[in-house]
Amino acid sequence: MTDYAFGIDLGGTTVKIGLFSAAGELVYKHEIPTRKEDGGKHILPDIAEAVRADMEAYEITPKHLKGIGLDVPGPVLDDTIVNRCVNLGWGRINVVEELTELTGIRNIRVANDANVAALGEMWKGGGRGHDDLVMVTLGTGVGGGIIVRGKILGGSNGAGGEIGHMLVNDSETVLCGCGKKGHLEQYTSATGIARLAREALEKTDRPSALREYDKLSARKVFDQAKAGDELALEIVDQVCRILGHALAVIACVVDPEVIVIGGGVSKAGTILTETTARYFREAAFHACENTEFALAELGNDAGMYGAVKMVL
């Protein structure tokens, strides 16, 4: 009989639940809402109930369930404890203990969502075939995940791979969402790129197709850059320079085989990876100059894949 495992991506809005064969094939996926009310106390029971229902539907006995991997949008200590997760309304929770009690399943692992997405991309996505990987996720914010010898680098405070908050500009005056200043996220997130575009348009009166829009976005900047708009190209260049140099610093620290770029901004495609790689090589320590660049491939499923990988 086949063995199964769950890979569950617990987000601020929905919980994505993936049932996988032990061979790593996605058998069935569905979503349930993340009920954040009452300090998020319904979330784990809801997940346990969904797991129970899926096991019943697929006639899976506990003996044939290899485990549950779960990611959460917050810092995780010792693959076990979530240490305050604002997005879910949680304080300090031992997720493994609670979920074991609720499900009776013993092999449960939990980790931070950005780290788990990196693991998923290593296993089945843009980082396939590699063991040492850095993933940077350019979305509303900037997240990161680092894999060393096939394992998540979680960090001693659950802050491993928090590269969105690395200092890249000493002289910034505007605050980052975290309360400090000059962080990577302020320049290379979707919101950061839109901000750089607004600033660029204000600084000059050079013509640009970007002036046509009421509301600028990272996507519009990349689209117009691809269409040849000079100012848009300069903004893309500025963003990729900051990102490439930051990644060169990261490579001096963990020296990965491949850097995977994901998140909404990565839909820009090769203009993003190629320009970033060029600035990366300019700044990288010579031994790391040939580090590969790849685009993420799993999109919103990366979390489920990475989560199940932790228990397979």
Place this chain on the structure above:
Amino acid sequence: MTDYAFGIDLGGTTVKIGLFSAAGELVYKHEIPTRKEDGGKHILPDIAEAVRADMEAYEITPKHLKGIGLDVPGPVLDDTIVNRCVNLGWGRINVVEELTELTGIRNIRVANDANVAALGEMWKGGGRGHDDLVMVTLGTGVGGGIIVRGKILGGSNGAGGEIGHMLVNDSETVLCGCGKKGHLEQYTSATGIARLAREALEKTDRPSALREYDKLSARKVFDQAKAGDELALEIVDQVCRILGHALAVIACVVDPEVIVIGGGVSKAGTILTETTARYFREAAFHACENTEFALAELGNDAGMYGAVKMVL
């Protein structure tokens, strides 16, 4: 009968050989010269001969030798292969294979010296009691070693922890020893600190005790800062700001429990760690703000301790 192991620190001038009990106590240490002539081909046979002689003197049979740990001043791949080591005259050498053939000993591990020193400091030095550690060595250059969950982070090109070559200043015009520009080593190594001091003295005609010296050194800068010289204090502040901010970036990547500062410059003591820690906290991601700072304690013995730890 007691079991033993060797921890060997292979430097550009001497080879430090430590014989340890399996319990990790240093039993005997001595040095032999590093014979770099003829492409360094005598180095491993010399080490094998020293090991043989020590085993004879201490009546250690191969059965009672738990292994040999060795560090080298160059990049190492897969704990085995040295990939070009200019300081020793070596090209690509499978050190484990050659040393096994020469000694008949099976359990041999090799790693980069800066990484091994970090392991030594974690085990018996300034990082005792910790599992996740970053060590930065401020000497003629700046080296680094990163330990994650008790293991060296060697990197996919052997460049893990090469933090001396992380970009910290985009607008630098002077070249780093590695051929690129704006690297941490250019500001926080002993030579870098002396350079900053020379520049500071040239930029102003404010009085300073540092003007008395024909030749400036990092040591003189720190000594005068401790004596209250204002300009020297400003230079120390500048150095610690660059170092503290760089370490805050590193903490966003690997999130260690402790940061250990070693190398000749670290003899400056708490003025160095405390000022650096202050700038670190200013820039660090909030989850990492309380990362501990410590001074290295093992000095030149860190390599032997770290090397033997790899095989114990």
